Amino acid sequence: xxxxxxxxxxxxxxxxxxxxxxxxxxxxxxxxxxxxxxxxxxxxxxxxxxxxxxxxxxxxxxxxxxxxxxxxxxxxxxxxxxxxxxxxxxxxxxxxxxxxxxxxxxxxxxxxxxxxxxxxxxxxxxxxxxxxxxxxxxxxxxxxxxxxxxxxxxxxxxxxxxxxxxxxxxxxxxxxxxxxxxxxxxxxxxxxxxxxxxxxxxxxxxxxxxxxxxxxxxxxxxxxxxxxxxxxxxxxxxxxxxxxxxxxxxxxxxxxxxxxxxxxxxxxxxxxxxxxxxxxxxxxxxxxxxxxxxxxxxxxxxxxxxxxxxxxxxxxxxxxxxxxxxx
Numbered sequence: 065x066x067x068x069x070x071x072x073x074x075x076x077x078x079x080x081x082x083x084x085x086x087x088x089x090x091x092x093x094x095x096x097x098x099x100x101x102x103x104x105x106x107x108x109x110x111x112x113x114x115x116x117x118x119x120x121x122x123x124x125x126x127x128x129x130x131x132x133x134x135x136x137x138x139x140x141x142x143x144x145x146x147x148x149x150x151x152x153x154x155x156x157x158x159x160x161x162x163x164x165x166x167x168x169x170x171x172x173x174x175x176x177x178x179x180x181x182x183x184x185x186x187x188x189x190x191x192x193x194x195x196x197x198x199x200x201x202x203x204x205x206x207x208x209x210x211x212x213x214x215x216x217x218x219x220x221x222x223x224x225x226x227x228x229x230x231x232x233x234x235x236x237x238x239x240x241x242x243x244x245x246x247x248x249x250x251x252x253x254x255x256x257x258x259x260x261x262x263x264x265x266x267x268x269x270x271x272x273x274x275x276x277x278x279x280x281x282x283x284x285x286x287x288x289x290x291x292x293x294x295x296x297x298x299x300x301x302x303x304x305x306x307x308x309x310x311x312x313x314x315x316x317x318x319x320x321x322x323x324x325x326x327x328x329x330x331x332x333x334x335x336x337x338x339x340x341x342x343x344x345x346x347x348x349x350x351x352x353x354x355x356x357x358x359x360x361x362x363x364x365x366x367x368x369x370x371x372x373x374x375x376x377x378x379x380x381x382x383x384x385x386x387x388x389x390x391x
Contacts (some may be wrong), residue, residue: 077162079137082107084155088147088167097154101125104141104155108132122154129157140164147205168205172198176214179221188225192218212241216254223261231261252281256294263301271301292321292330299337308345312338332361336374343381352381 084100087093101121106112108128116124132139138160143152146167156163175198182191195218202210215238222231235258242251259274275298282291295318302311315338322330339355342348355378362371 077138077140079132079135079139079161080108081140081142083142083144085144086146086151088145088151094147094151097152098122100143100155104128125155129161133158133160138162142166168201169207169210172201172205172207172210172214174198175201176210176217179214179217183217183221183224188221191221192225195221208241208245209247212238212245212247212250212254215241216250216257219254220257223257228261228265232258235261248281249285249287252278252285252287252290252294255281256290256297259294259297259301263297263304268301268304272298272305275301288321288325289327292318292325292327295321296330296334296337299341303341308341311341312345315341328361328365329367332358332365332367332370332374335361336370336377339374339377339381343377343384346384348381348385352378352385355381 082104084095084103086095086100098118098121101124102115102118105115105121105124105128110124110128115121129139139157139162141155141157141161141163143155143163144166146152146165147169152163152165175194179191179194179198182188182194195214198214199211199218202214215234219231219235219238222228222234225231235254238254239251239258242248242254255274255278259271259278262268262274263271275294279291279294279298282288282294295314299311299314299318302308302314315334319331319334319338322328322334335354335358339351339353339358342351342354355374359371359374359378362368362374
């Protein structure tokens with residue numbers, strides 16, 4: 065309505081502005097097009113005795129629009145709370161008239177996009193406000209899919225803002241909504257964010273559970289890039305809990321995906337991590353092989369520092385093997 069008022073003040077629509085609430089998101093019956101046409105005709109000065117029968121009201125509305133256009137008096141028609149296009153098709157005017165169509169869904173998604181933009185600009189408090197407003201609009205619209213996506217975005221920015229308690233509750237809600245709507249990829253994204261939060265809080269066992277489920281979901285939905293990155297997180301969490309053998313299994317899966325994707329940097333990182341973990345298990349020869357391979361990958365990428373680091377660990381692993389320690 066703010067935009068409509070601005071248009072009126074600037075004299076863009078001398079024929080006037082007509083407003084109708086279609087009640088597309090109310091629990092009661094929706095407003096029919098013919099009822100809106102009747103209201104508009106009355107607002108434009110058509111006398112009750114001159115109003116046509118119900119079935120002809122839409123034809124009369126279109127005729128009146130043509131008359132207004134011929135007189136150089138364009139109208140702005142504002143249709144609010146529209147749930148679907150079928151509610152308004154016969155009401156939409158042709159040029160030079162204009163229509164402004166609003167809905168809770170479009171408002172919610174616009175606010176969600178605003179939140180994303182604000183987050184990228186480094187304005188987290190404003191992003192939180194935008195996401196919170198978006199959630200209110202999406203819930204009013206009954207848009208559960210959009211609600212799940214926005215909850216996850218809000219949870220992520222709350223994590224970055226060190227509001228851990230709020231973030232955990234928001235991400236838990238996001239997971240629940242995504243499961244309800246069968247949004248498995250969205251569920252995996254929210255689980256990953258919650259896993260990272262739990263890892264920061266040193267609730268490592270919880271993080272392992274979240275990362276494990278997320279990696280499975282990413283695999284099922286075909287998102288190999290996120291599957292690999294989540295396996296990397298899982299491997300680190302497993303190492304932190306002392307589950308080194310499990311970490312090796314997870315790292316081996318991640319290595320296979322990185323090679324399939326042609327992700328050479330990821331390959332080098334996984335090889336180095338596997339080498340370090342194998343060394344901790346006493347498998348020095350295997351560790352040295354992985355670390356040497358990691359150094360070669362980093363060298364090809366032009367990353368001399370990481371190549372040198374991997375080689376140092378490879379030398380240490382070879383020394384451990386030479387001392388006759390377990391392999």
